[in-house]
Amino acid sequence: GMHISFSGVLTFKKSLAVREAAAIVPSELLLVETDAPYLAPVPKRGKTNYSSYAYYTAEKMAELRGQSTEFVIQKTLENATQVWENYLSRIEIESDDETQKTVFYSCMYRAFLFPHISYEIDENGAPIHYCPFDGKAKNGYRYTDFGFWDTYRTNYPFYSIVAKDV
Numbered sequence: 001g002m003h004i005s006f007s008g009v010l011t012f013k014k015s016l017a018v019r020e021a022a023a024i025v026p027s028e029l030l031l032v033e034t035d036a037p038y039l040a041p042v043p044k045r046g047k048t049n050y051s052s053y054a055y056y057t058a059e060k061m062a063e064l065r066g067q068s069t070e071f072v073i074q075k076t077l078e079n080a081t082q083v084w085e086n087y088l089s090r091i092e093i094e095s096d097d098e099t100q101k102t103v104f105y106s107c108m109y110r111a112f113l114f115p116h117i118s119y120e121i122d123e124n125g126a127p128i129h130y131c132p133f134d135g136k137a138k139n140g141y142r143y144t145d146f147g148f149w150d151t152y153r154t155n156y157p158f159y160s161i162v163a164k165d166v
Helices: 016-024 051-065 069-088 098-113 148-162
Strands: 004-006 030-032 127-130 137-139
Touching: 004 016, 016 051, 030 051, 030 069, 051 069, 069 098, 098 148
Parallel strands: 004 030
Antiparallel strands: 127 137
């Protein structure tokens, strides 16, 4: 069930390992994303990043894979839709209130974005992670992207719909 997503970093000249990975990941596992508002892809590097700039990442991916940009966009759209529909289909909302449905599904989407897993499993089956504070590999799990703003924008509206009695 794993997919591999590539951001604007793919377009950076020195991101050789990322480019190598993008060239060999099977098409059915590919996703394209944005790190908005950071890490805008070339030719927008250094500027505020927007979701629409994911096109440049798809364009670079297509070049690296020897495929058309249109194919990469269509395939990653299909993959993202499949992943999202897999989660959406687990819950059926029984409400005529379209605003409430929109808030619910928006919060559900954001809840699945955070936190990001930022560790891997070594050859002995133990979790290890890169420490951004000292640049060393360390034992144990690491998660990123916890934020009070994300909690405020995601969890509380979600709770107001699914747990009004709490």
